[in-house]
Amino acid sequence: MSEPKKVGRRTFLNYAIAVVATGVIVGAATYLAVPKEVTTTTKTVTTTVTGTPTMTSTMPPKPEKLTLLVSAGAAEPDFYCRDASPLFTMKYGIPIEYTQVPWDGLRDKIVTNLVGETGAFDVMGIYEGWLPQLVEYLEPIDQWLTDEDRKDYVEAALSRSSYEGVQYGLPKYLECRTIIYNKEMFEKYKLSIPKTWSEFIDVAKTLTTDGVYGFLFPAGKAYIPGVFEQFAWTKGGGTLERDEHGFVKKPFKITIDSKESIETMYLLRDFILTWKTTPKDVMVWGHAPLCDEFISERAAMATLWPYQQPLLNDPEKSKVIGKWGIFDLPLDPKGKCSVMSSSIGFCIPKASKNKRWAFEFARFITGPEVQELIARKINLAPVRYSSYEKVKDDPVIGDIIKGWFKANERSWPEGCFIPEWPQIADEVAIGCQTIMAGEKDAEVVCNELAAKIATILKI
């Protein structure tokens, strides 16, 4: 019985020594082989192309097709795929092969294709918050973007697809988050649009009845950082200090542990735990379930993005057609902004084999004609000034478009435009959920978050 044990131990030792020796040799060889000095890449300097692009002389041969990657499950990406892309094909004879991925999986698809340099997609719809991390893999488009085009794009929208002065994409939309409310429920309880947070809370409490929640907001991990940020701005707080246009100031100043930010955390917690105007379930919700609850008349107020409008007016699903309205979040005296906007830009991967034509495609579908079409079809604010001029006085949609356009103008961007933002947002999400679950006090969590963010930003 003892002999087999001896053999086993010896063999095990032999294997262990062999593994360690191999590891040391491989590690040393790799260390010696790979250069230790980092060669810094020169930053691309913005160049402005003047004049109209001479398509006939500089355009490469037409590709067999162009491939597009966008999100799924909303009217706006559907529009770009099913309505706008065929128009490009009709004009240029290049078919568009599009792939739509649900929002939750879109970032993974984008990252794996960019980092893997697959070249599978010529154009990708990239959210502003993801852009700083991915710029190394995206083609700068300043070389093809003319002055004329640059001036026609809504400045706030165009800036969202740029990073450190370099343009990487063309905006496909600029949307801002507001509050939708059920007009009938407001009339029933003789309520008016709240102008202050205390009025808002009172309205939410009044409207919370059997089977109806007063107020819904998405508190899932991917969504709550944006919600916290917007609510905090209305009180004068936020994660990092921003300038008057809503861009993060440098050098960074952490404000998540400010009195106003802590107040916001308490507000979010109290909606769920104290006033019970919001169900705990929101902690696993995104925008879609929220909209479902509102159109089923199980919520009196909710946060809304404009792309959700078609659902509100869907005769097959919505019980609130003609009964809904929108208003901005209340703004405290110390508040800086109550409107948050978000943008997605059509960007071109460096690995694309059809960059020039990919740019033409992006330019076409964010061009004046298509933008006018999207305003008329889905009532989204166009990203071109020329398109806006054509639709703003339309008797049917003019007021809606003007409303969204002006809201965009006074909005702040959701993204922070720093590469560390996804990590910071993750910490904020966990902090918010910890507070909303009643596990820890907001002041303690905010102080902890401030320390973590300082470590992430190395300040």
Next chain:
Amino acid sequence: MKLKIQTKNKIFGFTLVLPTLIFIFTIIVYPLIMLLTMSVYHYESLKNPVFCGLENYIELLKDPIILLVLKNTLIYVGITVLFTLLIGLGMALALNSNIRGRSLFRIILLLPAMLPSVVTILIFFNLFHPRYGLIPYVLSFFITPPSFLVDVNYTLYTCTFVSIWESIPFVMLVLLAGLESLPREIFEAAKIDRASFSQTLKYITLPLLKPTILVALLIVTMDTFMVFSVPYILTQGGPGYASETITIHLYKISLFFFQFGKGAALAVIHTIIVLSISLIYLKILRR
């Protein structure tokens, strides 16, 4: 002459094995080497990593979140493996006996293994849903149902429940195959000696089935350590870190924060943990 023949035989043998060695090197050894290499680099920018030695490992071992996710993972694995084994063994023993409709039960009990994992998880997501889930609805007739997907005290156990449901068919199959391969004579002899069911189970079935149980245990343990889809789809590791496992944390560090070096280091630590546990199982098996 003899040596030439021996050498020829060796070369011939090596040539036959070479394709397999290349395959193993390509899909196992090379990625492992790349992983180890990445773990000693810091990725400030995706394309220009900087060598940092063991800094990634030290940072990870100092991070309190790593201990938290490790604790979650160990609880997850412990509960899943324990209940999978108990229920799987029970089902295998039942199917090994002469019950009516044995074949039909076998097919029904194998159904969870036939469904794609994502489909199973989404079904359970809807079953546990706080607003329209069937499980909270049924429970509401008796108690105030907890929020299985939202409450910090329940999310991890909800995920283990789904993992157990997914793993049972495999364990049941393996143990059933083991039971069917046991010699009948011993059981007949035990029957003649009027041994009860529990005595047969304790003194005959379990000792003879030990190697099969350990193999099933090993595979389920390794599988559960690598679980990602269940907690990711059900709760995304939330709320907070309540149901976050090592694999989810690894995914976040690598693909969200783009800290590939740290992610690789965490993957190496994870591999060492799984390897150590596997070696313990193998050692017990050899006894």
